[in-house]
Amino acid sequence: MARITYQVVEHNGGFAYKVGDVYSETFGTHKAAHEAAESAARRQSLSGTDEHILYQDAEGQWQREFARGDAHPQGDVEDALPESEETRGPKGRPLAEGELPDPDRAPFSGNARRS
Numbered sequence: 001m002a003r004i005t006y007q008v009v010e011h012n013g014g015f016a017y018k019v020g021d022v023y024s025e026t027f028g029t030h031k032a033a034h035e036a037a038e039s040a041a042r043r044q045s046l047s048g049t050d051e052h053i054l055y056q057d058a059e060g061q062w063q064r065e066f067a068r069g070d071a072h073p074q075g076d077v078e079d080a081l082p083e084s085e086e087t088r089g090p091k092g093r094p095l096a097e098g099e100l101p102d103p104d105r106a107p108f109s110g111n112a113r114r115s
Helices: 030-044
Strands: 003-011 014-019 051-056 062-067 074-078
Touching (some): 003 030, 030 074
Antiparallel strands (some): 003 014, 051 062
């Protein structure tokens, strides 16, 4: 079975996860990027439908492939999230579970740029 590893890294003034040389959107905290990477890795294991896919390879060439819906890779997260890393509110108070941002949606950041 193929494996995909999501790495959490600093990126564009915040944090992102990446696979190979491809970065996600920028998140405001390390923890939010970590949780988004875990969510993406979990979704890798979901079965889908058979589809023809089109993607660009590392050399910039477009490739067409048939992807079976039941042939999915195993997703892993590579990150050393410090235990002291907490999501905090504007006054420095740790946020409760219901107050945490949705890790599948990046917070808007006016200085974030795509690379």
